[in-house]
Amino acid sequence: MKRRGPVVLLPLAACTLTTSASGLEPLHVAGEPVRIEITEAASLLVNGDNRDSRPNQVSSLANDDWTMFYNRLNLQASSGRWQLSLRIDSAWFPASPDPTAIGLELVETRPRPLPPGAEEDPAYFRAKVKEAGTELSNRYIDWTYPAKYSLGYITPELEVTVGDVYAQLGRGLVLSVRKYDELSSDTTVRGGRVTARFGGGPGRLKVTALGGTMNPLRIDEASGRYLSVDDGVASGVAALTEAGMPRPAAGDDRAIELGYLAPATPTYAPDRLAAAQLEGTARGLKLGTQASLLDRQPALSPDLVRSSHRIVTASQSLELADLARHGNVYAEAAVQRLAVTGADDVTGHALYGSATLIADPVSVVAEAKHYRSFFPLLANVDVSRAREFSIVQYSAPPTTEAFWVDTEFEGFNTCVSGGRARANLQLKRQVSVFAWAGRYHTWAELAPNPTCETRDELLNRVWDLAVGTELGFQNRRSRAALTVGARSDDSAEPFATSFGPSTVYYRENYARYDVIAWLGGPFSLQLQGWHRRRYQALGRADDPWFEGFHLTGLEWSPHLSLAFGAEYDTNPQTPDTYFNAQVVVRPTTATSIALFAGQRRGTLRCVGGVCRVFPAFEGARLDLTARF
Amino acid sequence: MGSPLETTFLRPFVAAARARWLPLALPLTLACGSGTPDIPEELLATEPTASPSTYPPGPYLSEVGSTLENFSFSGWRDPVAAGFDPSALEVIRMSDFYDPAGARGLELLLVNTAAIWCQACRVEHRTLPERRAELRARGFEVLSGLFQDASADPADIQDLQTWVEQFEIDFPMVLDPEFQLGKYGSAEAAPINLLVDVRSMRIIERFVGDQEAVMWPLIESELERRSAP
Numbered sequence: 001m002k003r004r005g006p007v008v009l010l011p012l013a014a015c016t017l018t019t020s021a022s023g024l025e026p027l028h029v030a031g032e033p034v035r036i037e038i039t040e041a042a043s044l045l046v047n048g049d050n051r052d053s054r055p056n057q058v059s060s061l062a063n064d065d066w067t068m069f070y071n072r073l074n075l076q077a078s079s080g081r082w083q084l085s086l087r088i089d090s091a092w093f094p095a096s097p098d099p100t101a102i103g104l105e106l107v108e109t110r111p112r113p114l115p116p117g118a119e120e121d122p123a124y125f126r127a128k129v130k131e132a133g134t135e136l137s138n139r140y141i142d143w144t145y146p147a148k149y150s151l152g153y154i155t156p157e158l159e160v161t162v163g164d165v166y167a168q169l170g171r172g173l174v175l176s177v178r179k180y181d182e183l184s185s186d187t188t189v190r191g192g193r194v195t196a197r198f199g200g201g202p203g204r205l206k207v208t209a210l211g212g213t214m215n216p217l218r219i220d221e222a223s224g225r226y227l228s229v230d231d232g233v234a235s236g237v238a239a240l241t242e243a244g245m246p247r248p249a250a251g252d253d254r255a256i257e258l259g260y261l262a263p264a265t266p267t268y269a270p271d272r273l274a275a276a277q278l279e280g281t282a283r284g285l286k287l288g289t290q291a292s293l294l295d296r297q298p299a300l301s302p303d304l305v306r307s308s309h310r311i312v313t314a315s316q317s318l319e320l321a322d323l324a325r326h327g328n329v330y331a332e333a334a335v336q337r338l339a340v341t342g343a344d345d346v347t348g349h350a351l352y353g354s355a356t357l358i359a360d361p362v363s364v365v366a367e368a369k370h371y372r373s374f375f376p377l378l379a380n381v382d383v384s385r386a387r388e389f390s391i392v393q394y395s396a397p398p399t400t401e402a403f404w405v406d407t408e409f410e411g412f413n414t415c416v417s418g419g420r421a422r423a424n425l426q427l428k429r430q431v432s433v434f435a436w437a438g439r440y441h442t443w444a445e446l447a448p449n450p451t452c453e454t455r456d457e458l459l460n461r462v463w464d465l466a467v468g469t470e471l472g473f474q475n476r477r478s479r480a481a482l483t484v485g486a487r488s489d490d491s492a493e494p495f496a497t498s499f500g501p502s503t504v505y506y507r508e509n510y511a512r513y514d515v516i517a518w519l520g521g522p523f524s525l526q527l528q529g530w531h532r533r534r535y536q537a538l539g540r541a542d543d544p545w546f547e548g549f550h551l552t553g554l555e556w557s558p559h560l561s562l563a564f565g566a567e568y569d570t571n572p573q574t575p576d577t578y579f580n581a582q583v584v585v586r587p588t589t590a591t592s593i594a595l596f597a598g599q600r601r602g603t604l605r606c607v608g609g610v611c612r613v614f615p616a617f618e619g620a621r622l623d624l625t626a627r628f
Numbered sequence: 629m630g631s632p633l634e635t636t637f638l639r640p641f642v643a644a645a646r647a648r649w650l651p652l653a654l655p656l657t658l659a660c661g662s663g664t665p666d667i668p669e670e671l672l673a674t675e676p677t678a679s680p681s682t683y684p685p686g687p688y689l690s691e692v693g694s695t696l697e698n699f700s701f702s703g704w705r706d707p708v709a710a711g712f713d714p715s716a717l718e719v720i721r722m723s724d725f726y727d728p729a730g731a732r733g734l735e736l737l738l739v740n741t742a743a744i745w746c747q748a749c750r751v752e753h754r755t756l757p758e759r760r761a762e763l764r765a766r767g768f769e770v771l772s773g774l775f776q777d778a779s780a781d782p783a784d785i786q787d788l789q790t791w792v793e794q795f796e797i798d799f800p801m802v803l804d805p806e807f808q809l810g811k812y813g814s815a816e817a818a819p820i821n822l823l824v825d826v827r828s829m830r831i832i833e834r835f836v837g838d839q840e841a842v843m844w845p846l847i848e849s850e851l852e853r854r855s856a857p
Binding site: 054055056057058059060098100101104107110111115116117118119120121122123124125127130131134135265301302303304307340342343344346383384387409410446447448450451496498538542572573613 | 690745747784790805811820834836846
């Protein structure tokens, strides 16, 4: 099953220093010009000791000392109304951790004296080697596979695509499959989509239907882990859509018996989805009806959503795109029914609304939500063996918070009421100030609350406040944005902490800034940072801690960027400081080469409420991107 | 690591297997291999095998359907009854719950991991004693292992004492500072809950995180199935 794709693709990567992004010379097929564009993105990641090691813990040692060559080759061809695209991903691991070395290191660092009842070193060593074998059984394995492919026929009235398609229906309550570069996540529906448009005057109608099996990205570059399917979970249509996708690493039966490797079991069971949307627009009013049906196999990691063999979600939306040039309004109401295997069905609902009001020099954006037992559509992933993929989901109910907020803990957004309003005051042409206030009541943060009981003992009340300014200078060649904010999260009733009962659940004060100062000619200086003082009663340090980063960058546009970063985290669970440097060279408009060297702290990164934990990084990373 | 069969780690093992030297395969595999460090002699002791009369034989894999390994811990069988007294700690093994003929009156064992930094673990333990008490008469038992403190360092006896007092734990709770239960799920995934059939010590299901909405209905249905004539 091992494929040496990267070796084949290396020459391609090496010859990508192209002079422009104009694409290859057009070919002609049946008299039609064919435009071909190739994008090559190659990354070499050299991971050292990321300093997250803990005594007796295999998983943190398995994060150290590995090298990955990760290649993404995109081919796109278009001719008239036809579009063809193919993305082939390859991962090759020239170096990776060794179970025996992990076992030996754990013996060497084993805290002594041994606790009562502890096994002697040989048994301890053997157990840790086996555990490491399991941990590594789906990491650092070479793969080349067709990550995405599609063939489309596009006219103004009709779009037909076969293969991988992205989709968002409404504001993401019903369906949202998309790419999150920041989270190394890229999910599509592998099947087909048809969109038809009717009417060209004031009244228009758009009908979209799509279906297929869900196709998350299979290789996680942050951990070197991959998602696998086997024939047991990829039968029927999935046998076709999963052709060529990574399979479980099949180990020798006796080796498995001895515990060196986990059995070759899949870590992903492809979910089947059908969805449709009907959108009608007349006189600035847009009405949308959308629904999705998620049909799936027995859960690889049982939980309420993954154990639901069928989830139906439907919504009705209304949008007024222009309120007499004074703003716009959007509202969406959704219902969701989970048919849970082995438990009672769960029915939930969601209401979401947003409004923008403009009365110069003031503008206000307000968003509100009211969710009851309304869940994101989580992928059927074995999170015990592929925890990095636990974030794969096919919907993204709006949070109404700033997109980078990472403090909606546990099931916060599944049983919540609240909203946020942001007011912007334009003082001068290049000077504005803003402030926002968010207020939320959630009943699913202190404890899982799938039935969304709104009792006080489950209630947390949250304030999220911020003020800031956006400034422009030198005809906007220089600009600055500064935000200072605070968040307080209190439970309605005291809960148990390690230092007694408390109602203080979470506190944060922070400052964010992004300053670009034009230095003259093609040169500019960038200062960027986010500094936080945090306190969390459960789950982290007993005392408040500080964490954040500062980045100083110098830009010689468009040829060169230099950046130096410093990060810190005073939480006792982590090292205190991290330093790094990055250089980006753009020899041509179509080519860039980036080198990062140094350390990054492990962190929770969120985009619009979709979050994942990134392990700390220490080492170097070289990225080459070229289009031709 | 490369494709498993091609790793230097397994190469000696595969060669041994082909030569029908399976009994030698483990130490050979550990000891050899060009990219694998040498193993000190003192770590190459033979793996002991359990007597089938006291515990089901291996292999002890980590997957659902596998037999739970016979781990040994230090803890209290009933912390409340022991007055949370560290001098009353005793050795608790998985074999203490093995009940092939039903002589102990047990049907199901829930093996749980907990850490002080883990919010979901705290939430779970707030109701675990009550849940266990409701089902105890039907043959349900819980064994929980505390493995890390607030700083993610190995838990010690003081941590265990604080924990059991805080949540008034009255079911078997042990210290697992060496994280033996890590075999079934990484520390980051805590809490892990393994539902085990004590007749065979086979793992019926594994839950990652506090999954009360699906875990307790499964426990209920398994107990019901076992009590059916």
